[in-house]
Amino acid sequence: MDKFDLYRDIASRTGGDIYVGVVGPVRTGKSTLIKQVMQQFVIDGIANPDDRSRAIDEIPQSADGKTIMTTQPRFVPNEAVRVSVGENIAVNMRLIDCVGYLVDGALGAEEDGKERMVSTPWSSEDMPFSKAAEIGTQKVIKEHSTIALAVTTDGSFGSISRQDYVKAEERVISELKECKKPFVIVLNVADVNAQSALDLKDELEKKYDAPVIVKNALTLDENDISEILETILLEFSVKTIDFDLPRWVQALPMDCDVVREIVDRVKNMLDDIDKMRDYDKIDAYFENAEFWKQPSAISLDAGKGRVQVKMATGDDVFFKVASEQCGIDVKDDFDLLCELKTLCKDREKIQKIQSAMEQVETLGYGIVAPTLDEIELKEPEILRQGQQYGVKLSAKAPSLHIMKVDVETEVSP
Incomplete structure (x- = not known):
């Protein structure tokens, strides 16, 4: 997909406000990913020099190690900026960083052997860092974002093992699914071509029934960002499915076998078509159909959430139906x-x-x-x-x- 079409379609589905919630366990590379997105994509598209300077200053810090760098949710930039992403295409853009759910082995949640207490805008009293991290992450997931990136890792960088991330990872993705927020999983790895990373990708896609993109957050470029956004665009729900049937079918009564077959198969299909990416399941519902071929073409209008399916009948179906409907023998x-x-x-x-x-x-x-x-x-x-x-x-x-x-x-x- 052309990148300008991609940005236009996402802007259409989000009402022009692309608020990307970057969520996941702590120490998975969320801040690093935000930093790369800002530098590779957002900054250059900000026309106002004051807004551009402010956005650069608000890019989050990132570092190696076990210590939690983000201590509270933050909007990057602090206020949404107008970003031009192509001719006549402009969107309100900001990313939302959050602490994330705590994992074993991460440092920064305790101080002097006790759980660290922090002040938050959600309470007049100090609260434990772990609780504040949970509340902040949930607010990013449920309230502040229009789309989300669930960032996790294989443990190939830093000293926290993959197993320590699993519980927090499961919780984040469960909450994203619960609020039906369009999201993709970004698997942050040191080597994107490592077989272990590719195997983990397949495992996570089966486990969560969600797309997984393998990337190194440190080397993320504009093409990688476009790939992520294009994938997330297919996570929006389908609004309409249009079936383009041969015009002569419209002349048939509803009790005709040809009409009844496609109506029954479409009814069975609808429960299985929820997101735009599910369009590739449509073919299977017309396998071994008596009167209909599999779709000759399927096109997507991602900005409107529309799937268009072009259908055709079998080679001799027209003559068979004409003979039955008209009472004459037409071969x-x-x-x-x-x-x-x-x-x-x-x-x-x-x-x-x-x-x-x-x-x-x-x-x-x-x-x-x-x-x-x-x-x-x-x-x-x-x-x-x-x-x-x-x-x-x-x-x-x-x-x-x-x-x-x-x-x-x-x-x-």
């Missing part, structure tokens, strides 16, 4: 054309007497007037009467006179 185009020519002639005859039959029904008597080609003109005759001359014209033509009569009969023993 191919030749038979069809011959029958049409015959029907056209019969139609002319019917149209000729139609008005007379209507008169009969209302008045009891009707006349079928002759047509011009039925009139037989006789040769004109010159007549003389005294000093005067004249021309006698005469013609004849067939005419039908139809009378409505009631016929009664009785058979008596």
Whole structure:
């Protein structure tokens, strides 16, 4: 997808406000990812120099090690900035960093052997750092973001093992699914080509039924960001599915087998098509169909949440249905054309007497007037009467006179 089309479609689905919640366990690289997105994508698109300078100052810090760097949710930039991402395409953009759910082995949650107490805008009293981290993360997930990136890691950088991240990771993704927020999972790894990372990607996709993108947050570039946004665009829900059927199908009654088959298969399909990425499941619902081929084309209008499916019937279905519906034997185009020519002639005859039959029904008597080609003109005759001359014209033509009569009969023993 062209990147400008991508940004336009996302802006359309989010109402022009792209607020990206970056969530996940602590120490997975969330702040690093935000830093790269700001530097590679957001900063250059800010036209106002003051807004650009402020946005640069608000880029979060990131560092290696076990220590938690983010202590509270923060908006980056603090206020949404207008970002131009193409001709006539501008969006309100900001990313939302959060502490994330705590994991074993991370430092910064305790101080002098006791749980660290912090002040928050959600309470007049200090609260434990772990509780503040949970509340802040939940607010980012449920309230502040329009789309989300769930960042996790394979443990290939730092000294915290992969296993220590699993519980917090499961919780984040469960909450994202619960609030039906469009999201993708970003698997932050040291080596994006490592087989272990690719195996973990497959494992997470099966486990969470969500797309997983393997990236190194430190080396994220504009193409990587476009890939992430394009993937998340397919996580928006489907609004409409349009089926483009052959026009002749519209002439069939609902109880026709051809119509009934596609209606039944579409009904069965709808429960399985929720997100835009589910479009690739449509083909399977038309396997082994009696009358319909699998879709000849499926197109997406991601900005409107529309899936358009072009359908076609089997090769001989039209002639079979035409024979059944019309009561004539049509095997191919030749038979069809011959029958049409015959029907056209019969139609002319019917149209000729139609008005007379209507008169009969209302008045009891009707006349079928002759047509011009039925009139037989006789040769004109010159007549003389005294000093005067004249021309006698005469013609004849067939005419039908139809009378409505009631016929009664009785058979008596």
